[in-house]
Amino acid sequence: MSFRLEPRDHASVGLKLTVSLAAGVIALLLVAIPVVAAGGTPLDAYWLMLQGAFGSMFALSETLNRATPLILTGLAAAVAFRAKLWNIGAEGQLYIGALAAVCVGSGLLQLPPALMIPTVMIAGFLAGGLMMVIPTIIKQRFGADEVVITLLLNFVVILFIQMLVEGVLKDPLSMGWPQSVPLIAEAKLPKLLPRLRMHWGLIVGLFAALILWLMVRKTVLGFEIRAVGENKAAARFAGIPVDATMLKVALISGGLAGLAGVGEVAGVKGYLSSDLSPGFGYSGIVVAMLAGLSPVGTVIAAVFVAAVFVGADSMSRATGISSYIADLVVALSLLCVLVGSFFLRFRVKFERRQVGA
Amino acid sequence: MDVLFDILGSANFWAAAIRIATPLIFGVLGALICERAGVLNLGIEGIFVAGAMAGWLAVYLGAGLWGGVLVAALAGALFGLLHAFLTVILGLSQHVSGIGITLLATSVSYFTYRTALPDVTSPPRIAAFQPLNIPGLSDLPFIGPALFQQTPLTFLALVFVAFVALVLYRTPLGLAIRAVGDNPASVEAQGLSVVGLRVGAVVVGSALMALGGAFLTMSAFDAFFFGMVNGRGWICIALVVFASWQPGKALLGALLFGAFDAFQIRLQTQIGQVVPGQVFLMLPYLLSIVALILVARRADYPRALLQPWTKGQRH
Numbered sequence: 001m002s003f004r005l006e007p008r009d010h011a012s013v014g015l016k017l018t019v020s021l022a023a024g025v026i027a028l029l030l031v032a033i034p035v036v037a038a039g040g041t042p043l044d045a046y047w048l049m050l051q052g053a054f055g056s057m058f059a060l061s062e063t064l065n066r067a068t069p070l071i072l073t074g075l076a077a078a079v080a081f082r083a084k085l086w087n088i089g090a091e092g093q094l095y096i097g098a099l100a101a102v103c104v105g106s107g108l109l110q111l112p113p114a115l116m117i118p119t120v121m122i123a124g125f126l127a128g129g130l131m132m133v134i135p136t137i138i139k140q141r142f143g144a145d146e147v148v149i150t151l152l153l154n155f156v157v158i159l160f161i162q163m164l165v166e167g168v169l170k171d172p173l174s175m176g177w178p179q180s181v182p183l184i185a186e187a188k189l190p191k192l193l194p195r196l197r198m199h200w201g202l203i204v205g206l207f208a209a210l211i212l213w214l215m216v217r218k219t220v221l222g223f224e225i226r227a228v229g230e231n232k233a234a235a236r237f238a239g240i241p242v243d244a245t246m247l248k249v250a251l252i253s254g255g256l257a258g259l260a261g262v263g264e265v266a267g268v269k270g271y272l273s274s275d276l277s278p279g280f281g282y283s284g285i286v287v288a289m290l291a292g293l294s295p296v297g298t299v300i301a302a303v304f305v306a307a308v309f310v311g312a313d314s315m316s317r318a319t320g321i322s323s324y325i326a327d328l329v330v331a332l333s334l335l336c337v338l339v340g341s342f343f344l345r346f347r348v349k350f351e352r353r354q355v356g357a
Numbered sequence: 358m359d360v361l362f363d364i365l366g367s368a369n370f371w372a373a374a375i376r377i378a379t380p381l382i383f384g385v386l387g388a389l390i391c392e393r394a395g396v397l398n399l400g401i402e403g404i405f406v407a408g409a410m411a412g413w414l415a416v417y418l419g420a421g422l423w424g425g426v427l428v429a430a431l432a433g434a435l436f437g438l439l440h441a442f443l444t445v446i447l448g449l450s451q452h453v454s455g456i457g458i459t460l461l462a463t464s465v466s467y468f469t470y471r472t473a474l475p476d477v478t479s480p481p482r483i484a485a486f487q488p489l490n491i492p493g494l495s496d497l498p499f500i501g502p503a504l505f506q507q508t509p510l511t512f513l514a515l516v517f518v519a520f521v522a523l524v525l526y527r528t529p530l531g532l533a534i535r536a537v538g539d540n541p542a543s544v545e546a547q548g549l550s551v552v553g554l555r556v557g558a559v560v561v562g563s564a565l566m567a568l569g570g571a572f573l574t575m576s577a578f579d580a581f582f583f584g585m586v587n588g589r590g591w592i593c594i595a596l597v598v599f600a601s602w603q604p605g606k607a608l609l610g611a612l613l614f615g616a617f618d619a620f621q622i623r624l625q626t627q628i629g630q631v632v633p634g635q636v637f638l639m640l641p642y643l644l645s646i647v648a649l650i651l652v653a654r655r656a657d658y659p660r661a662l663l664q665p666w667t668k669g670q671r672h
Contacts, residue, residue, distance in 0.1 A: 034465075034472070037472065038472045086452055142650045142654055143653040143654050143656070144646075144653035145598070145649070145653070147594075148595050148598075149646055149649065151588075151591045151594075152588065152592070152642045152645055153646070154588075155588045159638050160635065163633045163635035163636065166635075167633055282460065285456060286460070320475065322468050322471035322475075324471055327460065327463070327464035327468070328464045328468055331457060331461035331463075331464050334453070334457040335461060338449050338453050339443065339447065341450075342447050342448075
């Protein structure tokens with residue numbers, strides 16, 4: 001018995017779904033090893049995680065609350081990666097979006113909520129977008145790799161935010177805590193249900209996924225993004241404005257990450273601080289990859305990753321197993337889905353050696 | 358200007374510059390070996406964390422300091438092997454695999470630390486490497502304290518620079534490694550294994566990266582902290598381009614970077630009242646970005662960087 005690999009020209013939707021699902025399941029199964037190493041029982045741990053993520057209305061709300069920024073940073077990564085623009089800077093773009101929300105929404109403008117909320121969102125989108133447009137221009141002008149620049153900018157942005165919330169933006173009423181002045185009530189995103197933290201940012205995220213899905217399928221820009229992502233030289237030869245398309249992708253990608261920041265400030269916290277995001281930007285990359293860069297898939301993958309984090313927190317409180325287990329699941333699912341992409345490209349053919357043929 | 362001369366004139370400043378440069382020397386060398394063989398290793402940031410944690414933990418649990426260094430290198434090699442399997446053997450995206458390795462190595466390290474030491478509030482300390490006293494050299498006025506009072510790992514880093522340069526430019530193995538990152542078809546035509554060379558380079562390079570992390574917990578500090586690597590790995594990836602993939606220039610780049618960082622720390626104590634501290638802390642990252650932009654156009658990337666190889670492939 002031997003096997004050979006045949007390249008596939010096309011992977012079906014069913015196969016892609018199977019690969020993503022298998023990646024999530026295998027990642028969850030693999031963390032049984034660290035759970036046992038930490039002295040826990042895997043089945044109990046899984047059950048507690050499931051309960052913690054979906055077991056009550058409160059748990060479900062927490063999971064969806066956590067999924068909200070992940071949908072947006074996931075879409076940010078998905079749209080950029082489709083065009084082979086390696087935006088690893090969603091974390092920084094998220095903070096810059098949040099910063100713009102605070103600059104516009106903490107009293108500078110006085111508008112009724114119906115105008116104020118869109119204003120804050122547009123500000124956050126543009127600021128986040130600009131944060132990705134700059135490295136893209138640097139890439140086009142100077143040929144400097146956007147991966148390293150966006151990664152390094154994440155650190156610069158966090159320090160910049162720290163400087164502001166300890167300095168000019170510091171809330172004088174915060175009892176010395178390094179946090180910004182709060183948003184005015186008109187700028188805050190309403191809650192979806194009373195007494196739960198879920199907010200309208202979730203609807204924004206779902207709406208963004210829908211728009212992106214339509215854009216990818218039905219618009220010229222969507223076609224151009226796909227063409228640029230598949231083969232830049234061919235796209236340029238076919239008359240597609242490659243540089244302009246990349247800049248549009250950068251604006252959309254950074255803008256979506258910026259919106260994630262707006263949602264966290266205007267929907268959850270109400271103010272800006274340098275611990276606004278526990279790595280939503282980086283987790284967004286995993287979300288996008290799990291989703292096979294599909295906008296609809298991003299929503300599902302974001303809920304999965306959010307459930308892992310919320311479930312692990314709750315499991316950790318009950319068992320004492322470190323909640324870093326969630327980061328392990330997320331990292332493992334990224335690597336599993338990467339291995340899975342191998343099977344999307346190749347068909348494994350098993351063949352029995354023919355005797356005497 | 359007086360401030361400038363005060364800083365540059367102190368032996369303490371030069372010693373700090375070399376100390377800050379040491380983990381970067383390891384990291385840039387490691388990244389350089391991987392990239393010379395045609396594989397971008399964005400796992401570097403996580404491998405730093407893994408090396409820092411594994412080395413420290415081994416010593417904390419009773420191993421000797423050099424035993425800890427070995428454990429760190431092995432941890433790095435292991436993650437390197439995983440990266441090599443995904444990118445070289447399966448030919449998958451080097452970007453995605455690297456980010457995945459960074460996430461995995463970081464979370465494995467943090468989880469292990471938390472699990473091994475569940476109840477500690479302040480990070481436990483080990484007896485870290487002490488500065489060597491080299492007879493004759495360490496006692497020289499100014500030069501001694503400036504250059505020759507470093508811990509053994511710093512001298513090890515310098516030895517590695519010479520060794521890597523020697524292997525790359527003076528041995529058949531080095532020739533093969535350089536060729537495999539530039540023109541893998543020519544290597545295969547000679548009957549050498551492209552896959553074997555690349556896997557080996559990534560494993561060895563990753564082990565070196567982990568030593569950069571080990572320096573942090575076993576020489577620069579004597580404990581492990583969350584977030585202590587803080588982008589040093591990414592800075593190394595920028596420095597490799599700055600060094601045009603040459604060991605000598607990598608050393609120079611790391612030392613320049615260390616000098617700049619040591620300088621800003623001292624400047625901070627001088628004019629820190631006027632300028633917020635974060636401005637100084639941003640400088641290393643901004644400097645890396647500027648360095649990258651300045652050299653990017655002229656950068657002579659290994660021509661097969663990022664390109665997977667399948668046996669018998671022709672161009």
